[in-house]
Amino acid sequence: MLTITNLQASVEGKEILKGINLTIGKGEIHAIMGPNGSGKSTLASVLAGREDYEITGGTVVFQGEDLLEMSPEARAREGVFLAFQYPVEIPGVSNTNFLKAAVNEVRKHRGLAPMEPKAFLNMMREKMALVEMDQAMVSRSVNEGFSGGEKKRNEIFQMAMLEPKLSILDETDSGLDIDALKIVANGVNKLRSKETSTIVITHYQRLLDYIVPDFVHVLYKGRIVKSGGKDLALELEAKGYDWIKELAQEEVTA
Amino acid sequence: MSEVLNLQEKLVKEFVRMEAMLNGQAQTPVHTIRKQAMVRFTELGFPTIRHEEWKYTNIMPVVKNDYAFNNHTTSSVTKSDIASFLLPDVEANVLVFVNGSFAADLSTIISQKGVEVMPLAEAFKKKTTVVEKHFAKYALWQNDAMLALNTAFALNGAYIEIASGAVIEEPFHLLFVNDSRSQSTFAPARNLVVVGTNAEVTIVESNHTLVSGENYGFTNVVSEVVLADNARLHHYKVQQDVEQSYFVGALHAEQEATSVLNTVVITLSGGIVRNNLSAVLAGKGADTHFYGLYLVNGKTLVDNHTLADHAVAHCTSNELYKGIMDDRSTGVFNGKIMVRPDAQKTLAYQSNRNILMSPNATVNTKPQLEIFADDVKCSHGCTSGQLDDESVFYLRARGLDKEQARALLLYAFAGEITEKIQLGTLRERLESIIAERLHQELVS
Numbered sequence: 001m002l003t004i005t006n007l008q009a010s011v012e013g014k015e016i017l018k019g020i021n022l023t024i025g026k027g028e029i030h031a032i033m034g035p036n037g038s039g040k041s042t043l044a045s046v047l048a049g050r051e052d053y054e055i056t057g058g059t060v061v062f063q064g065e066d067l068l069e070m071s072p073e074a075r076a077r078e079g080v081f082l083a084f085q086y087p088v089e090i091p092g093v094s095n096t097n098f099l100k101a102a103v104n105e106v107r108k109h110r111g112l113a114p115m116e117p118k119a120f121l122n123m124m125r126e127k128m129a130l131v132e133m134d135q136a137m138v139s140r141s142v143n144e145g146f147s148g149g150e151k152k153r154n155e156i157f158q159m160a161m162l163e164p165k166l167s168i169l170d171e172t173d174s175g176l177d178i179d180a181l182k183i184v185a186n187g188v189n190k191l192r193s194k195e196t197s198t199i200v201i202t203h204y205q206r207l208l209d210y211i212v213p214d215f216v217h218v219l220y221k222g223r224i225v226k227s228g229g230k231d232l233a234l235e236l237e238a239k240g241y242d243w244i245k246e247l248a249q250e251e252v253t254a
Numbered sequence: 255m256s257e258v259l260n261l262q263e264k265l266v267k268e269f270v271r272m273e274a275m276l277n278g279q280a281q282t283p284v285h286t287i288r289k290q291a292m293v294r295f296t297e298l299g300f301p302t303i304r305h306e307e308w309k310y311t312n313i314m315p316v317v318k319n320d321y322a323f324n325n326h327t328t329s330s331v332t333k334s335d336i337a338s339f340l341l342p343d344v345e346a347n348v349l350v351f352v353n354g355s356f357a358a359d360l361s362t363i364i365s366q367k368g369v370e371v372m373p374l375a376e377a378f379k380k381k382t383t384v385v386e387k388h389f390a391k392y393a394l395w396q397n398d399a400m401l402a403l404n405t406a407f408a409l410n411g412a413y414i415e416i417a418s419g420a421v422i423e424e425p426f427h428l429l430f431v432n433d434s435r436s437q438s439t440f441a442p443a444r445n446l447v448v449v450g451t452n453a454e455v456t457i458v459e460s461n462h463t464l465v466s467g468e469n470y471g472f473t474n475v476v477s478e479v480v481l482a483d484n485a486r487l488h489h490y491k492v493q494q495d496v497e498q499s500y501f502v503g504a505l506h507a508e509q510e511a512t513s514v515l516n517t518v519v520i521t522l523s524g525g526i527v528r529n530n531l532s533a534v535l536a537g538k539g540a541d542t543h544f545y546g547l548y549l550v551n552g553k554t555l556v557d558n559h560t561l562a563d564h565a566v567a568h569c570t571s572n573e574l575y576k577g578i579m580d581d582r583s584t585g586v587f588n589g590k591i592m593v594r595p596d597a598q599k600t601l602a603y604q605s606n607r608n609i610l611m612s613p614n615a616t617v618n619t620k621p622q623l624e625i626f627a628d629d630v631k632c633s634h635g636c637t638s639g640q641l642d643d644e645s646v647f648y649l650r651a652r653g654l655d656k657e658q659a660r661a662l663l664l665y666a667f668a669g670e671i672t673e674k675i676q677l678g679t680l681r682e683r684l685e686s687i688i689a690e691r692l693h694q695e696l697v698s
Contacts, residue, residue, distance in 0.1 A: 048651050051643075076653040088648040092666025098652070101662065105653040141666075158652060 001026050001197045002067075002166055007058035008222075009046050016042040018222035019058065024166070027194040031208055031233060032201045034219035035241045040201045041085055043219070044170040047199075048082035049075050062166065076102075077109035079165030083155040083172050090142040095154070096124070098142050099161050106162055127160035131187040149180035156187040167191075168199045173207035185210030205237035220248045261317050266296060268323045269406060284378055284408075287390045291405035298399035307398075310586040310618045311528055311557040316500040319470050321440035330433050331464070336360060339429055339462045344679045346458075347371055347426045349412045353433055353441040356410055368420025368453070370413070374444060377413035384415065388446055392478045392506040392534065400502050400528075404476040408444035411475070414457070418450035418482070425456040425677055432463040432471035432499065439469075445477040449485040449513075456488040456677055463499035470525070471496075475503040481513035483537060489517045490675055492684070495524040497552065504530035509569075511537030518674050519546040520684055521556045522691070532561035535569035535597075546575035547671035549688060550583040551611075551695065557586035562604075564597035564627075571601070576671050577608040578664055579615035580695055590622040593630050600630040608638040609667060611695065657696040664692050 007020040016039045024030055034040050046053050047060065049072035060067040067075060090098070103123075104114040115123070128138060131153040143151050152172050159167055169188070173181055188198065188211050200211055208216075208230065216232040217224045220241075225248045226232065236244070269292050273280055300317045301308040331352045340348065349371070350360035356373035363371055370381070377385050389408070395401035412428045432441045449455055463471035481487055489505060501524055507515050521527050533542040548556040562571035577585045587606045608617045621634040641663050649659035668688050675681040 050647055071655075072647060072650040073653050073655045076651055082651050084648065084651075088642075088645050090645055090648070090663070090666065092669045093662055098649070098662070101654055101658065102649075102652040105655075105658075109653070162652065 001028075001063065003061045005059045005061075007043075007046070007060060008056045009042060009053045010056055011042070011053050015056070016053075016222055017046065020222075020224060022217065022224060024197050024199065026197060028215065029192070029198045029200060029211065029213045031213035031216045032199060032219055033203065033205075033216060033233065033236060035245075036203065038219045039222045040219055041170055044082055044085075044168050044199075044201055047168055048072060048080065073105070076162070077106050081159050081162055081164035081167045083152070083159060083167065083169045085170040085172075085174065087143050087151040087155055089144045089146070091144050093142050095138045095140060095142050099124070099158065102158070103161055123161065127157055130160050130190055131156045132183050133157050148175035149177065152176060152180065152184055153187070156184050160187065160191055164196065166197050166199070168201065170201050171203065172200075173202055173204065181207065182210060205233045208233045218244050220244055223248070261319075261321065262296065262299060264321075265403070266292070272407070272409065279378060282378070282382075283386050284389055288406050288408060291390070291395050291402045294396060295399055295402040295406055298397075298402060301399050307559065307588075310584070311526065311555060313500070313502070313526065313528075316470075316472055316502075316526060319438050319472070321472055322437045323440055330435070331357065331360065331431055333360060335464060336429065336431060336462070339431070339460060341425070341427055341458065341679055342683060344677075345424050347424060348429065349373070349426070350429045350431060351411065351443050352431045353439050354407075354410055354443045357431075364424060366422065366424070368417040369422060370415040370417075371426070372413050374411040374413045374446060375409060377446065381413065381415070384448060385413070385446060388448060388478060388480055390478075392480070392508045393476050393504060394506075400474065401476065401504065404442050404444060404474050404504075407442040408476075411443040411445040413446050414455070415448045416450055416453040416455045416485075419452045420450065421454045422456070425458055427458045427460070430459075430461040430473055430475050432461070432473045434469040434471035434498070435464050435466045437469060438471065440472045440474070442474040443476075445475070447477060447479045447487070449479070449481045449487050451482040452484045453482070454486040456490070458490045458492065458677065458680060460492045461495060461501055461503070463496050465496055465498045470498045470500060472500045473503070475501075477505045479505060479507040479515070481507065481509045481515060481540075483511045483513065485510070485513045487515050488676055489515070490677065490680060491517070491519045491529065492680070493520065493524055493527055494522040494687070495527075497523070497525050497554075499524050500526045502528045505532075506530075507533040507542070509533055509535050509537060509540040509542060512539040513537065513541070515542045516674065516676070517544050518671065519558065520671070521546075521548040521550060522687065523550065523552075524554055524556070527554070527556045528559070529557070530559045532563060533571070534563045534565055535571065536565050538566055538568045540569045542569075542571045543674070544571070544573040544575070545671050545674045547577070547668055548575075548585055549578045549668060549691060550585070551580035553582050555584040555586070557588075559588045561590045561592065562602060563592045563594070564600045564602060565594050566596055567598045567600070569597065569600055571603070573604040574671065575606045576667060577606075577617055578611065578668065579608065579617055580611040582612070582614045584615070585617040585619075587617070587619040587636070588622065589620075589634070590624070591632055591634070593625040593627050593632065595626045597627045598629045600627060600632065602630070602632040604634040606636040607667075608636075609641060609664065610638060661689075661692045661696050665689055
């Protein structure tokens with residue numbers, strides 16, 4: 001699905017990613033953990049195509065194609081979805097109209113005709129249920145006046161509507177209470193399939209109780225310093241990040 | 255300057271010619287005001303950019319043209335000339351004025367209970383008491399040259415009187431056509447709208463210029479509006495004119511207790527467009543709303559000057575003007591809030607937001623607050639900038655291309671103003687024009 005090789009990126013001349021190597025297979029869930037400032041969100045942004053970052057080295061191949069060459073919209077149409085850490089409020093654009101435009105762009109890219117209004121509404125209804133969103137929320141302007149939890153549910157709702165192949169959840173758990181967290185995680189789990197892959201970026205292990213990863217990677221100072229199974233997350237939870245920092249230090253000095 | 259004097263001198267001559275044609279109307283109180291206004295206009299002269307109120311709007315290009323004046327014939331304009339200017343699919347009172355004269359054959363007046371509608375020229379004779387009570391009482395021309403000029407030439411326009419308690423569903427459409435096809439023409443018009451206690455009415459005002467060759471049309475429409483206690487007026491001004499058009503106009507309202515004025519001014523094109531708007535909140539609990547959208551490109555200059563004048567306590571004014579400026583267009587916003595000493599418990603809000611689509615577009619925005627009462631809530635704010643990059647990225651990350659994302663955001667930005675138009679057919683028509691325009695601008 002996705003192969004990241006020696007990816008390096010900087011912002012305003014400051015190197016943030018210092019050589020990431022990561023391979024994500026079909027149907028897999030990978031968690032990327034790490035302390036604040038380790039480069040987690042930068043990685044998510046670079047994969048989604050945010051323009052503030054300069055790619056200084058490495059490659060990213062998504063389904064056999066050079067992802068870094070694609071515009072953000074081309075990536076979205078190819079099936080990359082970023083659930084934003086801070087979803088943007090867009091006054092005056094209703095969720096429904098926005099999603100209709102987005103879904104039809106993705107369909108066009110896949111050689112499909114625009115959806116019939118009725119089919120679209122049915123699809124909306126079905127996906128709304130996944131994240132327990134009601135009609136009132138969907139009729140409102142995109143994220144306008146939404147609580148933190150509502151914004152994150154809306155991200156997962158959009159993900160459900162766009163049916164991506166690779167979803168990147170950037171700290172989707174931040175700012176969520178336990179009930180909202182369960183709703184969001186439940187939505188993600190229901191969307192899980194053998195054909196789709198997910199990257200869960202999180203600071204805390206808590207989310208991984210509900211979205212169980214196949215692999216856990218620890219990012220520190222722009223590099224993946226340790227990879228393991230789901231138990232690694234529990235170990236991090238128990239021991240904190242300090243031992244990882246020491247581990248990284250040893251590697252550098254060794 | 256000599257050219258300027260030429261137009262001013264021509265106007266003086268035209269005034270004398272006009273007086274000679276007044277027949278018996280020359281001795282009326284209204285005409286006394288006209289004469290005073292003419293004297294005042296010649297004293298003041300056309301405003302230049304040295305006048306604070308005209309600092310950013312240079313009308314010298316307007317003034318230097320050689321204009322013909324009202325030739326008192328309207329027959330040059332046909333129904334097909336104005337077909338596209340009319341509101342679609344709506345039963346309305348339509349009053350068409352060609353170069354300032356009432357065009358009866360192009361107009362449609364529905365006979366309705368509670369409504370008295372006629373050309374102002376007719377109202378001067380038939381509604382003398384009402385006219386004399388209100389004429390030139392709200393459009394204060396003494397220190398405003400352009401208002402003085404309009405007052406001096408206040409011969410015709412629309413007269414609309416809504417009786418107490420009458421709620422009129424069908425809108426009034428006042429259409430001012432400047433026919434400058436055979437020669438550049440100056441077309442003044444003057445409206446008087448009197449809305450009775452508990453009455454409600456909707457008025458749409460639009461102006462269009464027909465030109466050919468190098469000709470320019472100069473249109474000057476002033477409306478005076480009085481809202482009695484608890485009256486409601488929805489006033490929508492739609493400006494989508496040709497490049498070779500100049501428009502200087504005003505709406506001056508007087509609001510009695512708990513009356514509501516909703517104004518929306520939409521400017522989509524034109525040469526130089528200047529709109530003055532004022533409401534005096536003269537009765538307790540009066541409520542005024544000023545909304546404006548200017549979506550302009552090319553070399554269009556659009557200037558909105560507004561005044562919310564809180565004269566008494568417990569009134570509210572709410573103002574939002576938005577601009578989307580492309581190419582070399584210029585926007586001017588000057589919003590003044592006046593809170594007089596008696597106007598305690600005033601709520602006054604004002605905001606002006608602009609998006610500049612081109613490095614050559616400019617906007618000059620100036621809020622002015624003059625507050626002489628101490629127990630009030632007033633706020634103002636203005637912004638000018640580009641579209642928010644993060645919002646564009648968010649939409650692109652969902653599969654919309656850059657142009658679509660920008661168009662959607664701009665459409666939503668404009669939508670905050672168009673949604674204030676309660677007349678469905680007009681709102682939908684404007685929304686589709688705006689959508690089309692944004693699409694074209696972003697593709698080109």
